Amino acid sequence: MIIKGNFIWAPELDRLEVREHAWLVTEGERIVGLYGQLPPEYAGQPVEDWGEAILIPGFNDMHIHAPQFPNRGIGYDVRLLEWLETYTFPLESRYRDLDFARRVWKRFLNRLWAVGTLRFSAFATIHKQAAWVLMELTEQAGLRGLVGKVNMDRNAPDSLREETEQSLADTEELICRSRAELKHVGFILTPRFVPSTTERLMDGLGQLGEKYDLPVQSHLSENPSEVDWVRQLHPDIPTYTQVYDTYGLLRRDKTIMAHGIYLSPGEKDILREKGVLLAHCPFSNSNVSSGIMPLRRDLEEGLRCCVASDVAGGHTAAMNRSVAGAAALSKLNWLSHPEQRHLKVTEAFHLATRASGAFFGKVGCFEPGFDFDALVLTPDPMDSLLERTPVERLEQFLYDGDDRHIAARYCGGARVERPFAL
Amino acid sequence: MIIKGNFIWAPELDRLEVREHAWLVTEGERIVGLYGQLPPEYAGQPVEDWGEAILIPGFNDMHIHAPQFPNRGIGYDVRLLEWLETYTFPLESRYRDLDFARRVWKRFLNRLWAVGTLRFSAFATIHKQAAWVLMELTEQAGLRGLVGKVNMDRNAPDSLREETEQSLADTEELICRSRAELKHVGFILTPRFVPSTTERLMDGLGQLGEKYDLPVQSHLSENPSEVDWVRQLHPDIPTYTQVYDTYGLLRRDKTIMAHGIYLSPGEKDILREKGVLLAHCPFSNSNVSSGIMPLRRDLEEGLRCCVASDVAGGHTAAMNRSVAGAAALSKLNWLSHPEQRHLKVTEAFHLATRASGAFFGKVGCFEPGFDFDALVLTPDPMDSLLERTPVERLEQFLYDGDDRHIAARYCGGARVERPFAL
Numbered sequence: 001m002i003i004k005g006n007f008i009w010a011p012e013l014d015r016l017e018v019r020e021h022a023w024l025v026t027e028g029e030r031i032v033g034l035y036g037q038l039p040p041e042y043a044g045q046p047v048e049d050w051g052e053a054i055l056i057p058g059f060n061d062m063h064i065h066a067p068q069f070p071n072r073g074i075g076y077d078v079r080l081l082e083w084l085e086t087y088t089f090p091l092e093s094r095y096r097d098l099d100f101a102r103r104v105w106k107r108f109l110n111r112l113w114a115v116g117t118l119r120f121s122a123f124a125t126i127h128k129q130a131a132w133v134l135m136e137l138t139e140q141a142g143l144r145g146l147v148g149k150v151n152m153d154r155n156a157p158d159s160l161r162e163e164t165e166q167s168l169a170d171t172e173e174l175i176c177r178s179r180a181e182l183k184h185v186g187f188i189l190t191p192r193f194v195p196s197t198t199e200r201l202m203d204g205l206g207q208l209g210e211k212y213d214l215p216v217q218s219h220l221s222e223n224p225s226e227v228d229w230v231r232q233l234h235p236d237i238p239t240y241t242q243v244y245d246t247y248g249l250l251r252r253d254k255t256i257m258a259h260g261i262y263l264s265p266g267e268k269d270i271l272r273e274k275g276v277l278l279a280h281c282p283f284s285n286s287n288v289s290s291g292i293m294p295l296r297r298d299l300e301e302g303l304r305c306c307v308a309s310d311v312a313g314g315h316t317a318a319m320n321r322s323v324a325g326a327a328a329l330s331k332l333n334w335l336s337h338p339e340q341r342h343l344k345v346t347e348a349f350h351l352a353t354r355a356s357g358a359f360f361g362k363v364g365c366f367e368p369g370f371d372f373d374a375l376v377l378t379p380d381p382m383d384s385l386l387e388r389t390p391v392e393r394l395e396q397f398l399y400d401g402d403d404r405h406i407a408a409r410y411c412g413g414a415r416v417e418r419p420f421a422l
Numbered sequence: 423m424i425i426k427g428n429f430i431w432a433p434e435l436d437r438l439e440v441r442e443h444a445w446l447v448t449e450g451e452r453i454v455g456l457y458g459q460l461p462p463e464y465a466g467q468p469v470e471d472w473g474e475a476i477l478i479p480g481f482n483d484m485h486i487h488a489p490q491f492p493n494r495g496i497g498y499d500v501r502l503l504e505w506l507e508t509y510t511f512p513l514e515s516r517y518r519d520l521d522f523a524r525r526v527w528k529r530f531l532n533r534l535w536a537v538g539t540l541r542f543s544a545f546a547t548i549h550k551q552a553a554w555v556l557m558e559l560t561e562q563a564g565l566r567g568l569v570g571k572v573n574m575d576r577n578a579p580d581s582l583r584e585e586t587e588q589s590l591a592d593t594e595e596l597i598c599r600s601r602a603e604l605k606h607v608g609f610i611l612t613p614r615f616v617p618s619t620t621e622r623l624m625d626g627l628g629q630l631g632e633k634y635d636l637p638v639q640s641h642l643s644e645n646p647s648e649v650d651w652v653r654q655l656h657p658d659i660p661t662y663t664q665v666y667d668t669y670g671l672l673r674r675d676k677t678i679m680a681h682g683i684y685l686s687p688g689e690k691d692i693l694r695e696k697g698v699l700l701a702h703c704p705f706s707n708s709n710v711s712s713g714i715m716p717l718r719r720d721l722e723e724g725l726r727c728c729v730a731s732d733v734a735g736g737h738t739a740a741m742n743r744s745v746a747g748a749a750a751l752s753k754l755n756w757l758s759h760p761e762q763r764h765l766k767v768t769e770a771f772h773l774a775t776r777a778s779g780a781f782f783g784k785v786g787c788f789e790p791g792f793d794f795d796a797l798v799l800t801p802d803p804m805d806s807l808l809e810r811t812p813v814e815r816l817e818q819f820l821y822d823g824d825d826r827h828i829a830a831r832y833c834g835g836a837r838v839e840r841p842f843a844l
Contacts, residue, residue, distance in 0.1 A: 070804040073821025074814050077766045286750035291757055315821035328708035344499045382492040392496050399495025399737035
């Protein structure tokens, strides 16, 4: 495939690459090269010419709750634990109904496709069948990523509290089935968070992680009451981070922890050493009044961080808006912590494309050997009135663009069309 | 006109009214009544039945820069004064070209219509002709509100610095012309802010305000450097607020001041006494790192406040998003100032509908005697899967809705269609 356009990507936090009127050549899933002049060996082959449009890497959303998708924007005037009880758990308990689940999943995946989230790591619910259907539909949609059946065997309403051994058995069944039947969607171990998983369950999940060499996702240190609660539940373990570590749930370079707002220096040492990816969720953090993660400081201290939507603590699946929201939150943090320079919006863009894409391998850059994932952004009608640089057009899309500004999506080297007719 | 639907409005900060399956009757521009059963005298008359849709008052955006509309989202990684120099002034200088202005204004008004901003108070530029065309096009569009030609005669680039007497003469010409020719769009005195207006200009504008009994809009105390600058420019006047007051520019119950983040208690006394409306602009305040206005405290201290977009310091004209942004910013403020309860999103909704509408009179409620302004919000497709209260549907629209969720708009008793074909 040969694609012509204006390419922008952010290979490093503080580096943006721009190639105007360039030719990108792919073979299968991967990029062969990006050229200012089309190399002679490709002459005469068909070219997809996107004209003045800009192409950016697809978004990778590393923390999103698929079952909460219908709850976007609802009930945010309480804080985390009350919000879970009042809004989240009642909705999640409905996913034992597979027909309901299937209808939500299709809308969810259509929406991710629309807003340019081509890869993701999603929480499903405790329900094995519903999680399986989400995995299958994601593969059918042509999107990629990880899906986890949630594990919860304590501090949950009856309708969502699992029997420990059954939870482990259901998890193992999904691990094996997805390995056998799916190509582009993998299973990720998904203990909800420490307060809702017993020691036996965490231990069993840690063993499954070891046995199948699996990635893990969970929540860490989102809210002060949650942190206190974990301390009460595990008085013998000094920190929240160490609870996960004790049970083998910080798997090296394979673990995503959402939030991480209230971390001690010792916890950061462990997270850095294990290569844990912290998913910063700016909208969720303000919506349920969790707090502001010291993102710049964490990055300077060598932690791996990315930007994620956290639907439905976050109110939108649109990652461009989460990127702009991360820059905004970082500026507000800077006002009260002037020693922590705020993030530029293009740095937040790196965190939602390449920093997150690295969890999947060579994803998130327009460089040889990388998977070809891209969004084609159409020019704003104002662009005919004003001269705009590609970077200005990227900034405008990040702040005020929506799915109508995305003309096409490519994932793993193939164009992806709207997945489901509803 | 008889309209059936589910009506929600916020007559007071802490009061939300909901009437499901109700009939609203209008006569001319105004609401006659809202009834649970259609009164017998209206039987047999045609009814616009919006079924399960909810109707909310239109948004009133009390601080928006029309000429900056093309700059949404661009260049936010600097602070206010540098942003003005680098991005805003070069764009504003282009509006001496009337053809350019007309093309931007049409896109601007189409967008306000799309996102449900039916009334507004807008800054134009210094250019008399361009400001006039914006007034004319607003009237043609069927939208309502106030437009001001900006006055600037110091600390501006050459292309935007006016000669003082000419600035006053141009202003008076527009005042008279708009009174003679327009019905629903008025003129508002618009000194940009203290640093760009000389004492002679402010004095002249104050006199025009008195002569024609005009409303006034400007900026106040947005950024610490700006506040320092005003202090240096006017060493004999104790505060920023008092500079405006000295020149007659705080006209009782007729003045909008954007921002007001860094106000002293004495300034608040003056603003309260004069009934000045403070336009809180959450996105702008975070985008250019201005700070967080203590909105709850200001409201409790009896200041009049509303929520506004401040395009293009704000990145979107969509007022539903500014409402959600105001709630988010208030929560972040609450985390560091626990004595200041955060605003609920429905309180922010009041600030963008009724609190702002009051500047125009009886606007922003579905009550007898009020102008009939309304947005019809279509149900989310998820609503067929889940039972949603009208308030939950309102919350979802505020957080994650866009113009595609607005099925119809009514302003001043009449349905308004998309204003301009482009």
